[in-house]
Amino acid sequence: xxxxxxxxxxxxxxxxxxxxxxxxxxxxxxxxxxxxxxxxxxxxxxxxxxxxxxxxxxxxxxxxxxxxxxxxxxxxxxxxxxxxxxxxxxxxxxxxxxxxxxxxxxxxxxxxxxxxxxxxxxxxxxxxxxxxxxxxxxxxxxxxxxxxxxxxxxxxxxxxxxxxxxxxxxxxxxxxxxxxxxxxxxxxxxxxxxxxxxxxxxxxxxxxxxxxxxxxx
Numbered sequence: 001x002x003x004x005x006x007x008x009x010x011x012x013x014x015x016x017x018x019x020x021x022x023x024x025x026x027x028x029x030x031x032x033x034x035x036x037x038x039x040x041x042x043x044x045x046x047x048x049x050x051x052x053x054x055x056x057x058x059x060x061x062x063x064x065x066x067x068x069x070x071x072x073x074x075x076x077x078x079x080x081x082x083x084x085x086x087x088x089x090x091x092x093x094x095x096x097x098x099x100x101x102x103x104x105x106x107x108x109x110x111x112x113x114x115x116x117x118x119x120x121x122x123x124x125x126x127x128x129x130x131x132x133x134x135x136x137x138x139x140x141x142x143x144x145x146x147x148x149x150x151x152x153x154x155x156x157x158x159x160x161x162x163x164x165x166x167x168x169x170x171x172x173x174x175x176x177x178x179x180x181x182x183x184x185x186x187x188x189x190x191x192x193x194x195x196x197x198x199x200x201x202x203x204x205x206x207x208x209x210x211x212x213x214x215x216x217x
Contacts, residue, residue: 001044003035010034010047010063018064018199025071028097034063037090037118051204054088056108059204061150065182066091069171072184072198073146075099080141082163084134085150085206089115092127095148102127103141105134107207134206137163144168151206152180166190173203 011029020026035046038060042052051059060066070091075081075098083092086106092115096102106112109131116129130138134149135157143165149172156172164170164187173182182198 003046006047007034010049014049014062014064015067018068020064020067020071022071024098025067028070028094029063029067032090032093032097033122034090036122037088037093039088054111054114056111058087058108058111058207060088060090061203065201065203066094068199069148069182070094072182073148073169073171075146079145082138082141082144082147083150084137084148084160086112086115086129087150089118089122089124089127089129091148091150092129093119093122093124095146096124096127099146100126101141103130103138104128105130105132105138107131107133135159139163147171149173149206152176152203153206156183156185161185161187161193171198173201177202 038046079099081095081099081102083104086104092102092104112131137159142163145168147170152173168187170185184196186194188194
């Protein structure tokens with residue numbers, strides 16, 4: 001496989017048609033090597049428009065979904081970011097390339113170890129991988145400028161909203177199959193949130209997600 005041609009095709013044929021046109025995001029997708037975060041058995045599918053198994057029932061999201069969520073968050077160099085669901089570490093690497101620091105939470109220790117190893121091997125040094133239930137957020141580093149949930153939730157946990165600073169953004173896929181919406185929620189004032197529905201999709205639920213006290217938008 002010609003890796004660079006496959007990467008180019010991914011960007012031009014999958015990602016641009018999904019209204020991902022921010023040049024900064026497109027540059028990141030060309031720069032951060034997705035194939036280095038894909039399990040060896042699926043390396044030839046690194047750029048395919050599908051969910052890639054990571055083991056233990058977990059998957060990497062399709063590239064177009066990752067790219068669209070990244071674009072909606074609009075990460076800046078001064079941002080402190082929280083990711084819920086580290087997976088292979090790829091999304092954390094994309095976030096880290098634009099942020100000051102990323103904390104990514106993974107409740108499966110084996111996947112957390114894989115994410116750490118992938119990030120270290122790729123030279124990403126501004127990401128901290130923690131083993132934790134992400135639905136509670138990570139109060140030790142809160143508040144955050146941006147939060148990304150890498151999986152679907154039935155509703156938005158109140159704990160995550162409380163950890164957004166004013167002006168902070170939360171990207172999350174909300175709902176239950178077959179009806180799910182990717183949403184961008186912005187904290188406009190203390191305890192006040194504005195929600196935009198970005199696109200419809202169906203994605204795997206976040207590991208361990210179940211209805212709990214939260215807000216539905």
